[in-house]
Amino acid sequence: xxxxxxxxxxxxxxxxxxxxxxxxxxxxxxxxxxxxxxxxxxxxxxxxxxxxxxxxxxxxxxxxxxxxxxxxxxxxxxxxxxxxxxxxxxxxxxxxxxxxxxx
Amino acid sequence: xxxxxxxxxxxxxxxxxxxxxxxxxxxxxxxxxxxxxxxxxxxxxxxxxxxxxxxxxxxxxxxxxxxxxxxxxxxxxxxxxxxxxxxxxxxxxxxxxxxxxxxxxxxxxxxxxxxxxxxxxxxxxxxxxxxxxxxxxxxxxxxxxxxxxxx
Amino acid sequence: xxxxxxxxxxxxxxxxxxxxxxxxxxxxxxxxxxxxxxxxxxxxxxxxxxxxxxxxxxxxxxxxxxxxxxxxxxxxxxxxxxxxxxxxxxxxxxxxxxxxxxxxxxxxxxxxxxxxxxxxxxxxxxxxxxxxxxxxxxxxxxxxxxxxxxx
Numbered sequence: 001x002x003x004x005x006x007x008x009x010x011x012x013x014x015x016x017x018x019x020x021x022x023x024x025x026x027x028x029x030x031x032x033x034x035x036x037x038x039x040x041x042x043x044x045x046x047x048x049x050x051x052x053x054x055x056x057x058x059x060x061x062x063x064x065x066x067x068x069x070x071x072x073x074x075x076x077x078x079x080x081x082x083x084x085x086x087x088x089x090x091x092x093x094x095x096x097x098x099x100x101x102x103x
Numbered sequence: 104x105x106x107x108x109x110x111x112x113x114x115x116x117x118x119x120x121x122x123x124x125x126x127x128x129x130x131x132x133x134x135x136x137x138x139x140x141x142x143x144x145x146x147x148x149x150x151x152x153x154x155x156x157x158x159x160x161x162x163x164x165x166x167x168x169x170x171x172x173x174x175x176x177x178x179x180x181x182x183x184x185x186x187x188x189x190x191x192x193x194x195x196x197x198x199x200x201x202x203x204x205x206x207x208x209x210x211x212x213x214x215x216x217x218x219x220x221x222x223x224x225x226x227x228x229x230x231x232x233x234x235x236x237x238x239x240x241x242x243x244x245x246x247x248x249x250x251x252x253x254x
Numbered sequence: 255x256x257x258x259x260x261x262x263x264x265x266x267x268x269x270x271x272x273x274x275x276x277x278x279x280x281x282x283x284x285x286x287x288x289x290x291x292x293x294x295x296x297x298x299x300x301x302x303x304x305x306x307x308x309x310x311x312x313x314x315x316x317x318x319x320x321x322x323x324x325x326x327x328x329x330x331x332x333x334x335x336x337x338x339x340x341x342x343x344x345x346x347x348x349x350x351x352x353x354x355x356x357x358x359x360x361x362x363x364x365x366x367x368x369x370x371x372x373x374x375x376x377x378x379x380x381x382x383x384x385x386x387x388x389x390x391x392x393x394x395x396x397x398x399x400x401x402x403x404x405x
Contacts, residue, residue: 010375015213021242021379028221029200045135058207062140064195065204066176067355070379072217073206091135103375168344172311173352219351 002090007100009084016078016102018049018057020071020086028063044069047088051078051102078102139202145194145229148202152192154238157231160185163241165230171222174247181230181241188214190233195229197226221246291321293400295391296330303333304340306405307349313358323394327363327387334362334381335372347378354380363387 003023011015022044029041041063049057056075078084080102087097139151149157166180181191191214193203203220214232222228225246232239263326277372292313296306306324313320332338333346340346350360360381374383384390394400 006374008379019379028199031247052375054211055209056212058209059216059218060135060205060207062138062200062202062204064198064200064202066219066221066351070178070217070219070351072180073212074215075209075212077211168348172349173355176348176352176355178347178351 002094005086005088005096005098007084007086007098009078009100009102011078011080011102014076015074016051016076016084017074018072018084018086018100020047020049020069022047022069022071022088022096024067024069024088024090026061026063026065026067026069042090042092044057044088044090047071047086049073049077049084049086051082052086056084105128136205139205140200142201143199144201145196148194149194149201149231149238152190152205152231154233157238157240160232160239160241163230163239164230165228165241165243166168167245169229170246170248173249174222174224175249176219177222177228177232177245177247178219179228180219181215181232181236182212183232183234183239185214185232185234185239188232188234191216192231192233193218193220194229194231195220195222195226196229197224198222289319289321290317290321291398291400292403293391293394294322294324295387295402295404296324296326296333296395297328297387299329300338300340301330302330302405303346307346307353309405310353310358311349314353314358318356322402323359323361325361325363325384325387325394326381327366327389330387331362331366331370331372331377334360334378336376337376350378350380357365361387361390363390 007023008019008099024044025042026044027042031039033039036083043063044061047061048055048057057073060070061069082102083099084102085097085099087095089095118183136151139148142148142151151195162184164182167177171177179193183191189208190206191208194201204218206216208214222245227242227244229240229242265339294306296303326334338346354360361384362377362381364383365385365386382386395402
């Protein structure tokens with residue numbers, strides 16, 4: 001199972017600010033190892049965030065997103081105490097879901 | 104309303120249902136826009152994202168460093184002040200593949216995103232925004248002292 | 255008889271020397287083998303943090319295998335607060351993100367957060383919180399063999 005991501009959600013004036021720090025190597029497929037062999041591309045492809053069953057953000061990542069991807073977005077309609085759920089899926093089909101309570 | 108937007112909305116509704124029932128994986132895998140991520144130029148990418156052209160706009164705020172010490176981690180933030188913003192994309196012209204990331208902004212979500220991208224070398228970076236069915240762009244050159252794509 | 259005495263003394267001296275040599279070798283778990291670990295203490299403020307960003311970069315360029323933990327307390331946490339800027343007006347997001355991506359850990363003192371009434375939510379995502387900065391600095395050295403450095 002993939003490493004957990006850190007999700008932080010804070011609400012101010014009706015707007016929920018969500019910050020996510022994911023754990024993933026995000027290999028571009030351009031690097032070579034010590035033996036000269038190309039390290040295959042391995043990266044998160046899709047990130048979906050929901051709140052109360054509604055999709056609030058949808059990202060598609062290419063391998064050019066930095067290692068341990070960071071994402072920050074804002075949405076309306078969440079209140080303190082509600083949960084924001086984030087799921088990512090990578091190009092090998094691995095996935096990870098974590099959530100945060102809006103503070 | 105054009106066909107593409109209707110498809111996106113339908114897909115979003117389907118995904119929301121699947122998310123609620125935990126069946127998200129296959130839909131997501133099928134949805135990743137491979138053609139756009141394989142694009143080798145801004146024109147290729149915009150075409151793959153369903154655009155027919157791109158227009159400069161000063162209503163897009165694009166925050167990024169002038170010089171990136173480490174090309175492996177370049178923070179970029181985009182805010183769109185164009186009404187009906189539905190999508191934001193980050194394109195790095197000189198990267199092996201131009202499109203770094205593509206974000207869908209559902210109704211109720213602010214037209215803003217901040218993330219970190221890799222840059223192989225000094226390059227113009229574009230913040231592209233789809234609003235009201237049209238694509239707009241704000242661009243900035245970011246100098247890179249240590250390239251970050253590997254190799 | 256005198257010759258015996260001299261021989262005995264020489265023998266004892268030899269034993270003494272051997273024992274000392276043995277004692278010198280055994281406690282050395284940091285005899286040059288294994289990964290070098292360093293704790294950087296930042297407790298002064300933005301200017302020290304600016305210098306430290308450069309020190310850390312140079313450190314990793316010269317010795318990429320080094321495990322580095324930055325412990326920030328007092329005014330040393332300022333650079334890890336969202337929106338912090340240096341004298342030139344640049345934010346710390348880029349250098350901190352780049353260093354974190356290279357394996358540097360940033361640990362912030364919870365006592366400081368309380369005393370200065372700064373919420374953990376205001377820190378950059380790359381930072382983690384530890385109960386007490388000074389305790390962490392001592393612990394890393396004493397329990398985990400970290401070398402101490404104050405830039």
